[in-house]
Amino acid sequence: MSETITRGALLQRVSVWIGGGKSVIGPRQVKPANGSGQEVPVQYGRVASAEELLLSGDTRPANSLKEFFFPRHEKLYGYQFKGRQIELTDTEQPSTEQIIVGGRPCDAAALPVLDHLFNWDYRDETFNRRRELTTIVTIACRSFDSHCFCTSVGSSPVDARGSDVLLLAVDAERYEVRFVTEKGRRLLNGATTTANENATEPAAPPKRFEMEQLKEFLAGGYERPEWKTTTLRCLGCGACAYTCPTCHCFDIVDEGNAAGGLRARNWDACQFGLFTLHASGHNPRHNQAERQRQRIHHKFQIYPDKFGETLCTGCGNCTRNCPVGLGVLSVVEAIAAAPRENQSQK
Amino acid sequence: MQNELRQTCRRLLEEGTVQVVIGYGDGTDGQTFPTFVTRRDDVERLVWNERCYTNLATYLTRPEILALGKAAICVKACDERALVVLEKESQIDRSQLVVIGLACSTDGVKQPKCEACENRTPRWANVTIGDAAGETAKTTADRYAALQAFMQKTPDERMAYWKTELARCVKCYACRQVCPLCYCRQCIADKNRPVVISTSATLKGSFAWQITRAFHLGGRCIGCDECTRVCPAGIDLRLLNLSLARAAEENFNFRAGVDVEAEPIVGAYSERDREEFIR
Known part of the structure; x- marks a missing residue:
């Protein structure tokens, strides 16, 4: 026996949530305001009506869900110069309830991974507050593309990690409902029916590399030439990091004038040359190969060593959004398959 | 055309005319990505098709790529205009560069910009591969x-x-x-x-x-x-x-990169400038 929900019943709930002042976030077509013929992406965003939601489970949004917990720009506090005194003003804590509908399992799975970081040596107030305020309904992926590699990092199209409810399409009108948390059960209470129907498990992308081989390479291959040969085309932008569900680096900046201003937390990315540039002018990571090496090490060695979790859910957004088709997958595939005899080569 | 491209690049590398070819390589799903060929046997990696979107000229000013030695670069007619500007702005030395022009087929690379394309054949390349018949003048x-x-x-x-x-x-x-x-x-x-x-x-x-x-x-x-x-x-x-x-x-009356003789409007000085303040 399983629970099912119709698309109509789900959308009706969405309308009620929106009407009740809750923030509903899901995949939607970014509408071009001019008909220039430019391809416009599907992105996660706050929807104004239930009709905007794309719930087929077929389109991978070009951004990730992290920005609804860890925004790209976040004011930490304000400051005003009052004579010789400085007056600080607190920012308002987030208070709007968020409901994510139609999230991808690879996006939701990133959130428990990020929980470690945001509760490490400091409990991040706003991140945790937003986590508490959010309920996540994911839809199992019905299709995958050549950039998807969730199965290579221990996940899958039906990974329920990080979700409160996971939906699997039974047909065009109905979903099988898998409740993951009590929060999820409360959210859809009364909207589901018990039926003797289970969705067929969707096809999963093929495994693209062996994690063990990758770890072995990372343990001994710091000086390997593959770092350079596989990343030569990297242009050094932040498209990979900013559309990644797990990348979380940030910079703290002050913005203001002689009267006052604000201190904010802005996203930052390890592929920028400025990221590690010292005030002295020295840069410990000289080139893109070294920056790409750092990125892969952080995801598959440093973060796992520290928190026991891989900092990658295999969503493939890095490759999809890369101007030159480079991403975690192409680098990792190349190094995991690299011949072992050179492993100790320095 | 692709074969001609590979043969040309093989020759350039064999003769030692260049140390690296900056071109397009095959990616997944027929996508292409920038690739850097330094060994003649690797020229087989080079492709030329309607999905060669990237303007490779962006690599000509990058230290990682300059370090590879004298380069040959593949350009479409639209990309080629960047070389004209880069040279005018003293960022590249054309004598130290072999330009391989790739003529686009009538379909172009199927980007919005292709609708206004007015010449599909590069004009100042050292070697041009293919020819784009039936170019239409654009206003x-x-x-x-x-x-x-x-x-x-x-x-x-x-x-x-x-x-x-x-x-x-x-x-x-x-x-x-x-x-x-x-x-x-x-x-x-x-x-x-x-x-x-x-x-x-x-x-x-x-x-x-x-x-x-x-x-x-x-x-x-x-x-x-x-x-x-x-x-x-x-x-x-x-x-x-x-x-x-x-x-x-x-x-x-200036368009960047279309006239090799024209001085750039920003960065060129003339005593005949119509503005008083600059003379």
């Missing part, structure tokens, strides 16, 4: 058609449009990094002592960045539209570039 109106359509909106509508679009800018700087003419070693957007352009991806910060970027490319942008193609947020940056390109054409 000024064709070139700025997308901008013209946009300018039919009222100023308020246009401002509303940019507010919606730039609200999605995450400041990943893909537009800057992919641009063959954004070669500054230190971008003004990275200047932090003091900060000149807010690094915040807020409406204010994103307007400041995109307006500055467009102005720095005024009279320089060659219209390869790479910034627009790579934007992960799907922002039509082309409209900003077209606006400045049209201003350069209307006011100075």
